[in-house]
Amino acid sequence: MRAVAARVTRASVVVDGSVVGRIDEPGLLVLLGVHVDDGPDKVETMARKLHELRVLRDEESCASIGAPLLVVSQFTLYAATRKGRRPSWTEAARPEQAEPLVDAVVAELRSRGARVETGRFGAMMSVESVNDGPFTVIVEV
Numbered sequence: 001m002r003a004v005a006a007r008v009t010r011a012s013v014v015v016d017g018s019v020v021g022r023i024d025e026p027g028l029l030v031l032l033g034v035h036v037d038d039g040p041d042k043v044e045t046m047a048r049k050l051h052e053l054r055v056l057r058d059e060e061s062c063a064s065i066g067a068p069l070l071v072v073s074q075f076t077l078y079a080a081t082r083k084g085r086r087p088s089w090t091e092a093a094r095p096e097q098a099e100p101l102v103d104a105v106v107a108e109l110r111s112r113g114a115r116v117e118t119g120r121f122g123a124m125m126s127v128e129s130v131n132d133g134p135f136t137v138i139v140e141v
Contacts, residue, residue, distance in 0.1 A: 001042045001101070002077045004031040006136040007055055011070045011129035013119040020125075021117035026056060027068040029129045032105060033077030034098035036091055043101060045141045047108035055135055062114055069109060072119035072127055073102045095122055 011029040012022040023029075030050055051063045062069055075098060079087035093101070099121045109116045119125045 001035060001038050001046045001105075001141050002033045003046065003050060003139040004074070004077065004136060005029070005050060005053060005055065005139055006031075006129060006134070007057075007132045008070075009130045009132045011127070013070065013072055013117075014126040014128070015120045015123045020120050020123075021070050021072070023068040023070045023117055025068065026132060027070070027115075028053070028055075028062060029127070030069055030071045031074035031077060031127075032071055032102055033074050034093040034101050035078055036093050036097070038093060038097075038101060040101070040104065042141050043104040043108055046139070047105050047112065047114075049139050049141065050105075051109055051112050051114050053137070053139065055137060057132075063112070066113075066115065068115040068117065070117045070119075071102070071106055071109070072125065073098065073121045 006029045008029045054061045075092040078092035
């Protein structure tokens with residue numbers, strides 16, 4: 001599982017002209033991708049890492065200050081681009097495998113007490129964010 005976590009002052013996701021997820025205060029925008037070999041064993045670790053990642057101001061985490069997370073599924077994080085000009089998606093999990101794992105990460109974050117907003121799995125989404133820093137990291141488990 002791979003995530004790109006950006007420290008933001010605000011972020012939102014729009015689908016078909018309607019906002020489906022939004023955070024209006026400092027927190028993390030998380031683009032979350034699932035690898036073809038990933039399974040349920042990765043869920044708790046990814047949720048814990050994202051929740052406790054000390055990348056907010058003053059080395060705080062979402063867990064320590066109650067900051068929100070906006071989690072957006074992003075299969076393109078597993079694009080293979082080494083050869084040619086067209087990305088290959090063979091390393092990205094198929095939707096029927098990926099969606100339950102993304103949902104499980106969100107559920108695990110919420111069970112930890114995190115405030116979580118989401119995009120809509122499989123939809124064409126417009127993601128808007130105001131990066132704080134900018135400060136963006138890749139988290140892999």
